[in-house]
Amino acid sequence: MAVKVHILGSGSAKPTATLTPSSQVLQMCDKQFMIDCGEGTQINLAVMGLRTPRLDNIFISHLHGDHCFGLIGLLSTWAMTGRTRSITIHAHPDLEKIMNPLLNYFSTDMPYEVRFNHINPLKHELIYEDRTMTVKTLPLRHKVPCCGFLFEEKQRPPHIQKEMIEAYHIPVAEIPKIKAGADFKTEDGVVIPNSQLTYPSDPPYRYAYCSDTAYNEKLIPLIEGIDCLYHEATFTDEFESRCKDTMHSTARQAATIAQKAHVGRLLLGHFSSRIADFTPLYNESKQVFPNTMLVHDRTTYYLKD
Amino acid sequence: MAVKVHILGSGSAKPTATLTPSSQVLQMCDKQFMIDCGEGTQINLAVMGLRTPRLDNIFISHLHGDHCFGLIGLLSTWAMTGRTRSITIHAHPDLEKIMNPLLNYFSTDMPYEVRFNHINPLKHELIYEDRTMTVKTLPLRHKVPCCGFLFEEKQRPPHIQKEMIEAYHIPVAEIPKIKAGADFKTEDGVVIPNSQLTYPSDPPYRYAYCSDTAYNEKLIPLIEGIDCLYHEATFTDEFESRCKDTMHSTARQAATIAQKAHVGRLLLGHFSSRIADFTPLYNESKQVFPNTMLVHDRTTYYLKD
Numbered sequence: 001m002a003v004k005v006h007i008l009g010s011g012s013a014k015p016t017a018t019l020t021p022s023s024q025v026l027q028m029c030d031k032q033f034m035i036d037c038g039e040g041t042q043i044n045l046a047v048m049g050l051r052t053p054r055l056d057n058i059f060i061s062h063l064h065g066d067h068c069f070g071l072i073g074l075l076s077t078w079a080m081t082g083r084t085r086s087i088t089i090h091a092h093p094d095l096e097k098i099m100n101p102l103l104n105y106f107s108t109d110m111p112y113e114v115r116f117n118h119i120n121p122l123k124h125e126l127i128y129e130d131r132t133m134t135v136k137t138l139p140l141r142h143k144v145p146c147c148g149f150l151f152e153e154k155q156r157p158p159h160i161q162k163e164m165i166e167a168y169h170i171p172v173a174e175i176p177k178i179k180a181g182a183d184f185k186t187e188d189g190v191v192i193p194n195s196q197l198t199y200p201s202d203p204p205y206r207y208a209y210c211s212d213t214a215y216n217e218k219l220i221p222l223i224e225g226i227d228c229l230y231h232e233a234t235f236t237d238e239f240e241s242r243c244k245d246t247m248h249s250t251a252r253q254a255a256t257i258a259q260k261a262h263v264g265r266l267l268l269g270h271f272s273s274r275i276a277d278f279t280p281l282y283n284e285s286k287q288v289f290p291n292t293m294l295v296h297d298r299t300t301y302y303l304k305d
Numbered sequence: 306m307a308v309k310v311h312i313l314g315s316g317s318a319k320p321t322a323t324l325t326p327s328s329q330v331l332q333m334c335d336k337q338f339m340i341d342c343g344e345g346t347q348i349n350l351a352v353m354g355l356r357t358p359r360l361d362n363i364f365i366s367h368l369h370g371d372h373c374f375g376l377i378g379l380l381s382t383w384a385m386t387g388r389t390r391s392i393t394i395h396a397h398p399d400l401e402k403i404m405n406p407l408l409n410y411f412s413t414d415m416p417y418e419v420r421f422n423h424i425n426p427l428k429h430e431l432i433y434e435d436r437t438m439t440v441k442t443l444p445l446r447h448k449v450p451c452c453g454f455l456f457e458e459k460q461r462p463p464h465i466q467k468e469m470i471e472a473y474h475i476p477v478a479e480i481p482k483i484k485a486g487a488d489f490k491t492e493d494g495v496v497i498p499n500s501q502l503t504y505p506s507d508p509p510y511r512y513a514y515c516s517d518t519a520y521n522e523k524l525i526p527l528i529e530g531i532d533c534l535y536h537e538a539t540f541t542d543e544f545e546s547r548c549k550d551t552m553h554s555t556a557r558q559a560a561t562i563a564q565k566a567h568v569g570r571l572l573l574g575h576f577s578s579r580i581a582d583f584t585p586l587y588n589e590s591k592q593v594f595p596n597t598m599l600v601h602d603r604t605t606y607y608l609k610d
Contacts, residue, residue, distance in 0.1 A: 014382055015348045021378075039378040040348050043320045065381045065411050073326075073344040076370045077319055098410060105403060106370050 001153070003028045003205050003304040005230070007295045008044040010269035012212075012234055012248075013066045019271055020044060020297055021066035024230070025055065026207060028151055029132040034058040035149060035209045041070035042077050048298050057128060059135065060091035061211060062121065062146035068095065072102045075114060079107040086113035090127050090135075092145055093118040121147035124222055132156075133204075138222050140213035142247045148211065150223065153204035164197045205304055208263075211270045214244070215253040220261045228303050229263040230295075232270035236280045239272070248272075251281045255288035265291040267301065306458070308333050308510050308609040310535070312600045313349040315574035317517075317539055317553075318371045324576055325349060325602055326371035329535070330360065331512060333456055334437040339363040340454060340514045346375035347382050353603050362433060364440065365396035366516060367426065367451035373400065377407045380419060384412040391418035395432050395440075397450055398423040426452035429527055437461075443527050445518035447552045453516065455528065458509035469502045510609055513568075516575045519549070520558040525566045533608050534568040535600075537575035541585045544577070553577075556586045560593035570596045572606065 004027045011019025021038025025045075032055040034041075045052065060068050068091075075087070089095065096116040103114060119127050119137055122145060128135035131154075138148035157179040164170065168186055170178070178184055184192045208223045211232035223229060234248035243250050249257075251268055258266040266289050268281070275281060278294055285292040295301065309332045316324025326343025330350075337360035339346075350357065365373050373396075380392070394400065401421040408419060424432050424442055427450060433440035436459075443453035462484040469475065473491055475483070483489055489497045513528045516537035528534060539553035548555050554562075556573055563571040571594050573586070580586060583599055590597040600606065 013385055015351045017352045017354065020348055039375065040345050043325055043345050043348075046320045047322045049322065063410070065378060069378045069381075070344065073370060073374045076374075080318055094410070098407070101406065102403070105368070105399070 001029055001205075001304075002302070003207065003227075004300055004302045005207070005228075005267070006048060006050055006300045007269065007297060008041050008048070008050075009038050010271060010295045010297050011038075011066070012270050012272050013064070014273040015040070016273045018297065019273065021069070022061075022211060022270060023070060024209070025050065025052065026151060026209075027054075028205065028207065029130075029153055030054065031056070031130075031133075033135070033151065036061055036067040036211070037070040037074060038066045039069040039073075042074040044298050045074075048300070056085060056087060057135075058087060058089045058091075059149050059209075060089060060095060061140070061148065061209070062142060062144050063092055063094055063098070064144060064212070067212075071099065072106065075099075075103065076107050078112065079110050083112045086115055088115045088117055090117045090119050092121060119147070121145040136222075138208060138210060138219060140210060140219070141216045142212045142214065146212060148213070148219070149209050150226070151207045151209075153206070155204050156201040158198035158200050160198055161196075164192070168192060170197075207303070210257075212248055214247040215249055215257070217257075217260070219257055223257075223261045223263060225262050227264040228267060229258050229261070229265070230267040230269060231257060233268040233281060233285065233294075234270050234272045236275065237284055238280070239274065251285040251292075252288055255285040255292060258289040258292075265293065265303075267293050267295050269295045306334055306510075306609075307607070308512065308532075309605055309607045310512070310533075310572070311353060311355055311605045312574065312602060313346050313353070313355075314343050315576060315600045315602050316343075316371070317575050317577050318369070319578040320345070321578045323602065324578065326374070327366075327516060327575060328375060329514070330355065330357065331456060331514075332359075333510065333512065334435075334458055335359065336361070336435075336438075338440070338456065341366055341372040341516070342375040342379060343371045344374040344378075347379040349603050350379075353605075361390060361392060362440075363392060363394045363396075364454050364514075365394060365400060366445070366453065366514070367447060367449050368397055368399055368403070369449060369517070372517075376404065377411065380404075380408065381412050383417065384415050388417045391420055393420045393422055395422045395424050397426060424452065426450040441527075443513060443515060443524060445515060445524070446521045447517045447519065451517060453518070453524070454514050455531070456512045456514075458511070460509050461506040463503035463505050465503055466501075469497070473497060475502075512608065515562075517553055519552040520554055520562070522562070522565070524562055528562075528566045528568060530567050532569040533572065534563050534566070534570070535572040535574060536562060538573040538586060538590065538599075539575050539577045541580065542589055543585070544579065556590035556597075557593055560590040560597060563594040563597075570598065570608075572598050572600050574600045 009020035206226035233251035314325035511531035538556035
């Protein structure tokens with residue numbers, strides 16, 4: 001199934017003329033998942049003309065303003081425009097304490113429910129599961145408790161070889177059993193092994209979001225071989241000492257994680273307002289991990305058709 | 306002195322691709338005054354490249370999110386970028402109760418002081434005064450306590466007729482006294498009346514911001530003859546009943562207030578996301594008050610040279 005990510009904001013704490021604070025919407029398994037919700041998120045949704053009929057979950061990496069100040073505006077606008085479906089916000093428990101007084105003051109008579117799923121950013125664990133996919137936390141190293149998120153499709157059942165259905169006159173009722181792994185017995189009593197009747201579906205797509213974090217090798221086994229890694233790259237090499245002080249990553253460090261984890265592709269974001277020229281940032285990443293892309297705000301990236 | 310207004314956002318509650326929530330910076334008497342601070346205010350400051358070295362006062366008309374959700378982001382960014390000058394926020398007392406927990410959580414070690422001046426939006430009174438100007442509240446009619454703001458220059462002292470200084474050999478030390486109204490006595494004992502030595506300075510510039518409000522004739526005497534009125538015009542005539550329900554104004558109603566108050570010019574803003582075509586809105590205002598202008602986001606209007 002198609003996978004795409006809509007980058008709403010890829011800036012860091014201080015907005016610039018082109019960079020708004022962090023937020024993105026991942027579209028996967030026909031559902032939408034918002035990751036972080038910095039100031040301007042609802043504005044960029046409007047600018048992109050992006051509707052969110054399948055957005056029922058928001059994941060907040062950590063409680064710095066550039067990752068969550070857009071929540072109150074988004075939730076208020078949804079209240080005003082008649083949303084009725086509940087929304088679940090997966091975040092550090094403090095977020096509920098912060099948001100509830102705001103919601104009570106600004107959005108009396110909420111027409112929908114806001115649920116908070118308290119997560120522990122220090123643990124790598126399952127925080128969301130449905131029929132087709134899962135989301136797990138990825139502990140990161142930052143100034144406040146912070147985690148990334150790993151979105152994984154579940155392995156879909158194998159496909160049936162259509163020509164076999166015809167060849168062996170397989171009744172429709174048998175197909176779910178074969179998809180689940182059963183062999184097929186013909187009227188003559190011949191057993192056709194499952195492996196001859198099916199071929200495997202695509203391997204499950206896996207996408208990870210890792211922002212904000214200092215260089216963190218503990219991430220590597222958790223994201224080994226995933227299809228796409230979105231990793232923060234706040235600074236170029238030039239700002240390495242500032243990067244260390246603020247517990248962020250350089251583009252080169254992000255690329256090193258991508259390379260060591262053998263990921264398919266690397267999207268870089270969360271750029272500092274100090275970066276005037278993005279060429280060194282791109283080059284420093286590319287030297288280590290060629291399949292690098294720098295994201296732009298208000299842009300959709302098609303990850304899988 | 307030059308007067309200009311930087312429109313950061315002129316939208317209403319729901320942002321659109323072109324309209325962000327309310328905020329503007331009035332530049333008057335060489336100072337900057339922010340009026341309202343909806344989500345995206347700090348982003349639009351960055352987009353406009355507008356620096357705010359003389360911004361020490363923020364005026365919040367009322368506590369609906371589209372007029373104040375940008376505050377926490379702006380104050381946090383200032384904290385992070387080393388602001389040291391205190392800021393005064395003039396607003397309904399509830400704003401302090403809302404903001405303090407947010408500031409305590411997100412901006413520990415604030416390098417500057419945030420002062421709250423509690424205002425009573427139901428009264429017309431002086432809430433700010435300095436050497437050159439005053440700000441007064443303008444009670445409005447809205448769903449929650451809400452006021453506009455009247456910014457008035459003080460009358461500056463008269464100018465000295467330069468040719469009189471030469472003609473009567475007036476010493477420099479006498480000039481402040483003459484500016485303050487004194488006559489001048491020549492060495493021969495002849496009294497030159499003040500009126501012959503001076504000519505009046507420009508009349509004080511007056512600017513009023515009125516948003517959000519239902520049609521409100523009580524405003525008229527309070528803004529009689531001012532130079533520029535910024536008035537909300539959320540709807541066209543077509544939406545008159547919705548306008549009434551939501552306690553907003555149509556463009557025609559805004560123009561009627563402008564016309565009855567004999568203001569110099571009318572700036573219209575706070576447009577509903579339902580307005581797809583702005584031509585009727587403009588025309589409906591212009592029919593009643595010709596000197597109408599519809600503002601655009603991220604645009605500066607030069608009101609006086």
